Amino acid sequence: MIKNVICINWGTKYGPRFINRLYAMVARNITPPFRFTLFTDSAEGVRPEVDCQPLPPLDFVMPTNTKGKWPKARLWSRALGQLEGPVLFLDLDLVITGNLDEFFTLGGPDDVILARNPAKPFERVGQTSVFRFPVGKLEPLQKAFLADPQGIADTYRYEQRFVTRNAPGGVQLYPRRWVQHFRYQCLHPFPLNLFLTPRLPKGTKIVIFPGGVHPEHAIKGGWAGREGWTLMQHLRGLRARHKDGSRWRYLRHYMKPTAWVKDAWRE
Numbered sequence: 251m252i253k254n255v256i257c258i259n260w261g262t263k264y265g266p267r268f269i270n271r272l273y274a275m276v277a278r279n280i281t282p283p284f285r286f287t288l289f290t291d292s293a294e295g296v297r298p299e300v301d302c303q304p305l306p307p308l309d310f311v312m313p314t315n316t317k318g319k320w321p322k323a324r325l326w327s328r329a330l331g332q333l334e335g336p337v338l339f340l341d342l343d344l345v346i347t348g349n350l351d352e353f354f355t356l357g358g359p360d361d362v363i364l365a366r367n368p369a370k371p372f373e374r375v376g377q378t379s380v381f382r383f384p385v386g387k388l389e390p391l392q393k394a395f396l397a398d399p400q401g402i403a404d405t406y407r408y409e410q411r412f413v414t415r416n417a418p419g420g421v422q423l424y425p426r427r428w429v430q431h432f433r434y435q436c437l438h439p440f441p442l443n444l445f446l447t448p449r450l451p452k453g454t455k456i457v458i459f460p461g462g463v464h465p466e467h468a469i470k471g472g473w474a475g476r477e478g479w480t481l482m483q484h485l486r487g488l489r490a491r492h493k494d495g496s497r498w499r500y501l502r503h504y505m506k507p508t509a510w511v512k513d514a515w516r517e
Contacts, residue, residue, distance in 0.1 A: 253284040253354050254337040256330065259291070260305060260321055266295030268342040273300050274517040275346035279455075287333060289324065297517075303331040310396050313403030320399065320409050322378060326392035330385050335359055340456075341379040343464050345514045348428075348455030353382060356424065360384055362417040365429035365458065367410065376421055378410040379458040380429050383417075391416055427453040432468065433461055440502045444481055447506045457511075465515040471507035479504075 255276050259269060273286050277299075286300055293302035306324040313320055325339065336359050338350070357363055362383045364376025391413065395402045406412040414421055430436055436448040436457060448468065450457070459465060462474050472479035476487070484504045488497060 253280060253351075254287065254333055254335070255280075255284060255350075256287045256289065256325070256333070256337045256339050257342055258289045258305070258322060258325060258339075259342060261291070264342045265292075266297075269300065270295075270297045270517055271515055272340060272342055272344070272346075273297060275514060276340070276350065279346045279348065280350045285333075287331060287337075289330070301331075306330065308392075308396065310399045313400045316403040316407055318403060318406070318408040318410070318412075319378070320395070320403060322409055323392055323395050326388035326395075328386045328389045333385050336361075336382055336384050338382045339378070339380070341458060343459045344379055345432075345457045345459070345465050345511055346455070347450060347457060347510070347514050348453070350455065352428070353380070353424065353455070357422055360387070360419070361422055362387065362413070362419070363422045363424055364410070364414065365456070366423045366426055368431045368434045369460070374414070374423075375408075375411050376414045376423055377429070377431075377458065377460075378413060379460060380424070380456055381413070387418060388413070390418055427451065428455045430454045430457050432457050432459050433463055437505055440498075443502065443504055443506075444484075445506075448508045448511075450510050465511050468505060468508040468511040469515065471505055473503045473505065481506075 257272060269288060276286055288296065288300050288302050289305050290302055291305055296302055306327045308324050336354065338353050363381060364378060365380040367375045367377040402412060430451055435451060437443055438446045438448065467474045467477055470477040488500060
């Protein structure tokens with residue numbers, strides 16, 4: 251059976267360099283046959299192996315004052331191009347470090363399965379950076395969201411919490427070790443982050459990058475907005491404090507260049 255991998259891109263924040271690298275990582279870490287489908291508002295610069303489809307139409311006003319990625323609600327439509335059955339959604343800015351086959355074989359074809367969210371350790375909430383669902387099963391969520399986008403966003407704040415709590419039949423979570431959060435589970439805590447390279451925990455298949463730090467930041471070291479800074483540059487910047495707020499937060503926001511990210515995040 252063909253494995254369907256999907257992703258979504260709108261605007262100019264990510265674009266071809268993220269899309270093309272994601273395709274290449276999938277191709278290196280999956281057993282064929284597979285299909286890689288991108289739902290996008292622009293296919294310019296995207297490699298020809300990617301099946302580019304228009305963004306599923308939705309008529310709604312984006313919620314304001316919320317951190318959730320609510321445009322992902324487009325993927326909850328009854329139809330996604332010609333795709334059928336289970337699809338594995340991947341964020342554009344993640345890094346694949348292991349084989350993806352088990353993401354398709356765990357559970358049953360009608361299950362909704364999400365990565366675990368380590369940012370909420372005391373709440374059972376999934377992470378929609380990596381999640382599998384059957385095409386059309388989440389349509390009731392889309393209908394509820396479209397009926398009151400701002401109200402749903404105000405109640406749940408993040409689209410992943412809305413999916414976790416309301417997916418028809420409930421959700422499962424992928425094994426903890428398969429998907430790791432770069433900032434929470436790979437980056438060492440202060441002061442070790444100043445001296446030790448971010449780690450790749452054993453058994454990790456995917457590393458996700460929520461929170462403004464992208465793979466290219468990890469490759470260069472420093473931090474987002476301070477890419478490539480040495481430790482001395484970072485410490486000298488302590489007086490300025492930049493946009494990080496407190497000095498404590500500033501000190502925590504440093505990482506050494508991470509070679510294993512560079513090895514994986516490439517075409």
